[in-house]
Amino acid sequence: MPARESAIGAVFETLGFALFLREEPGGLKLAGEAPAWLKEIWPGAAQSGAMLEVSELSPFLENFLIDAGECWTAGGTSRVKSGPWIEGTDLELEATALSVNGQAVLLIEQLGKDFETRKAVLQKARETVIAYQRLNTEMQKKEILLHCIAEDMTGALGNVITSLRLIELEHDPLKTRRLLELAMLATQEQQNIIHRVLDVFADELESLYGRAGKNQADAEVHDVMQRALGAVQSEYQEKRVRLTASGFGTLRVAVDAGHLERVFVNLLENALHATPAGGEVKVRIEAEADTVLLQFDDGGAEIHEEVSEKLFAKFDCSEARPQATALRLHFCRIAIENCNGEIGHTSLGTAGNRFWVRLPGFHPAQ
Amino acid sequence: MIQKKICMIGTSGVGKTSLVARFVSSIFSDKYLTTVGVKIDKKVLTVDGTNVTLVLWDLAGDDDFQRLQLSYLRGTAGYILVADGTRQITLDQLLDIQARVMEAVGPVPFVLALNKADLQTQWEIGKERIEQLTAQGWHILLTSAKTGAGVEEAFSDLSRMLLAPKP
Ligand SMILES: Nc1nc2c(ncn2[C@@H]2O[C@H](COP(=O)(O)OP(=O)(O)OP(=O)(O)O)[C@@H](O)[C@H]2O)c(=O)[nH]1
Ligand SMILES: [Mg+2]
Numbered sequence: 001m002p003a004r005e006s007a008i009g010a011v012f013e014t015l016g017f018a019l020f021l022r023e024e025p026g027g028l029k030l031a032g033e034a035p036a037w038l039k040e041i042w043p044g045a046a047q048s049g050a051m052l053e054v055s056e057l058s059p060f061l062e063n064f065l066i067d068a069g070e071c072w073t074a075g076g077t078s079r080v081k082s083g084p085w086i087e088g089t090d091l092e093l094e095a096t097a098l099s100v101n102g103q104a105v106l107l108i109e110q111l112g113k114d115f116e117t118r119k120a121v122l123q124k125a126r127e128t129v130i131a132y133q134r135l136n137t138e139m140q141k142k143e144i145l146l147h148c149i150a151e152d153m154t155g156a157l158g159n160v161i162t163s164l165r166l167i168e169l170e171h172d173p174l175k176t177r178r179l180l181e182l183a184m185l186a187t188q189e190q191q192n193i194i195h196r197v198l199d200v201f202a203d204e205l206e207s208l209y210g211r212a213g214k215n216q217a218d219a220e221v222h223d224v225m226q227r228a229l230g231a232v233q234s235e236y237q238e239k240r241v242r243l244t245a246s247g248f249g250t251l252r253v254a255v256d257a258g259h260l261e262r263v264f265v266n267l268l269e270n271a272l273h274a275t276p277a278g279g280e281v282k283v284r285i286e287a288e289a290d291t292v293l294l295q296f297d298d299g300g301a302e303i304h305e306e307v308s309e310k311l312f313a314k315f316d317c318s319e320a321r322p323q324a325t326a327l328r329l330h331f332c333r334i335a336i337e338n339c340n341g342e343i344g345h346t347s348l349g350t351a352g353n354r355f356w357v358r359l360p361g362f363h364p365a366q
Numbered sequence: 367m368i369q370k371k372i373c374m375i376g377t378s379g380v381g382k383t384s385l386v387a388r389f390v391s392s393i394f395s396d397k398y399l400t401t402v403g404v405k406i407d408k409k410v411l412t413v414d415g416t417n418v419t420l421v422l423w424d425l426a427g428d429d430d431f432q433r434l435q436l437s438y439l440r441g442t443a444g445y446i447l448v449a450d451g452t453r454q455i456t457l458d459q460l461l462d463i464q465a466r467v468m469e470a471v472g473p474v475p476f477v478l479a480l481n482k483a484d485l486q487t488q489w490e491i492g493k494e495r496i497e498q499l500t501a502q503g504w505h506i507l508l509t510s511a512k513t514g515a516g517v518e519e520a521f522s523d524l525s526r527m528l529l530a531p532k533p
């Protein structure tokens with residue numbers, strides 16, 4: 001009998017199982033040899049005849065013994081598994097409680113290869129679910145974006161159509177001229193929107209596939225600013241918002257001039273939209289050691305700094321600004337960050353908001 | 367010494383394991399290694415001059431592949447609900463899970479950690495949603511296992527709730 005018992009014990013040891021038998025009263029006592037892992041983590045319980053002091057050693061087993069107790073009481077062929085657990089060390093263990101001929105048994109095994117496979121499958125499955133969720137939201141956002149773009153374009157197109165209809169009925173040449181100007185503005189607005197959309201997608205493509213030969217881009221900040229100021233001038237006049245620019249000297253930056261102009265126009269439009277009629281927008285250009293700093297101060301409602309970061313997301317969930325504005329700022333951020341610049345927002349309290357851009361200076365290759 | 371069991375609860379990938387790793391060992395990893403089963407850690411915390419040993423039960427995320435095993439919750443003094451602020455759906459699912467947990471363990475204290483607060487540009491959970499849950503009496507913290515922001519507070523706020531005399 002003892003020979004048979006020790007043979008069984010040796011099998012368990014080889015398989016990496018620790019076999020405990022419940023004794024009345026007292027607790028769980030190791031039967032047979034202790035597997036290596038048991039000696040390593042619970043040396044006290046690995047001595048032959050020693051008790052497994054669960055309350056001291058393992059909160060997990062202490063909890064599991066309640067389920068095990070129910071199983072042992074039920075007797076018969078019932079068995080219950082603890083599920084995998086890790087505690088104190090890196091060892092992954094799993095316990096099983098069962099009854100054998102009325103004897104309550106607790107088996108603890110160190111999980112091996114099979115478990116690794118199970119984990120790998122779960123890992124893949126969960127990563128896939130998460131990727132699917134992200135894709136889903138991305139698609140929803142794209143739908144909203146498309147909707148916003150369509151709304152923006154329809155708005156501008158509506159203005160063109162109305163102007164044209166009125167021109168048809170109008171005989172006064174002065175009024176006709178005014179209507180033509182309005183129609184022109186609206187078509188320009190529409191063109192801007194289209195450019196913005198194209199830019200965003202072009203930049204997204206570039207960030208995926210890289211851009212060739214952008215390193216030698218070079219622009220003179222004041223020139224570009226003058227062009228941008230010219231582009232938004234009529235919109236500012238229309239809304240009666242004063243626009244002042246300060247800062248002098250030749251400042252060259254390592255940025256593509258066309259891109260930079262569109263960034264400036266976007267920021268100027270952003271400032272105009274935020275500023276109430278009759279207000280003021282101030283632009284300041286400043287040379288720093290190795291960079292150029294531009295500041296756009298508007299007279300809009302204060303945007304708190306906690307939401308600053310979100311302003312430049314393609315979808316501003318903070319509702320601090322309408323969606324079309326978010327797209328505008330998102331484009332600016334992509335364009336500026338692509339040329340190693342920085343863009344940000346600082347609250348000016350009740351006075352308004354400052355959007356700033358820091359651009360790397362241009363150093364021609366030696 | 368006072369010892370309290372705390373369970374980490376939420377769907378997969380929200381950052382339960384990362385929050386515990388940040389809190390217990392001040393470490394963070396970008397790599398996602400899913401938890402299968404339970405991982406238990408301990409940490410001693412001093413709350414208003416009282417030392418308390420927290421026994422942290424980091425549970426596998428409740429999802430279609432693995433349901434939350436309610437027997438693991440037995441004896442828990444409180445729990446931390448974790449949602450991923452960049453995936454709104456994890457908060458929706460968490461509300462279902464919370465109802466199941468509440469049924470199993472009764473009205474023990476809990477806090478809600480809206481994790482990954484460092485990923486502001488991907489954030490999806492609106493202020494109104496937070497206000498609405500706060501109005502229901504939920505204690506909510508924005509946490510980041512990556513930067514550590516709000517992590518210590520989440521555990522110490524919950525511990526304070528556990529140590530407070532019962533009304
Ligand atoms: N940026 C960022 N990433 C985080 C943060 N917390 C967790 N992560 C990442 O999110 C992923 C999942 O984190 P885990 O801590 O494993 O998530 P879990 O809730 O334990 O997941 P399951 O065990 O599968 O239920 C990992 O890639 C982490 O690096 C955080 O605060 N910020
Ligand atoms: Mg985990």
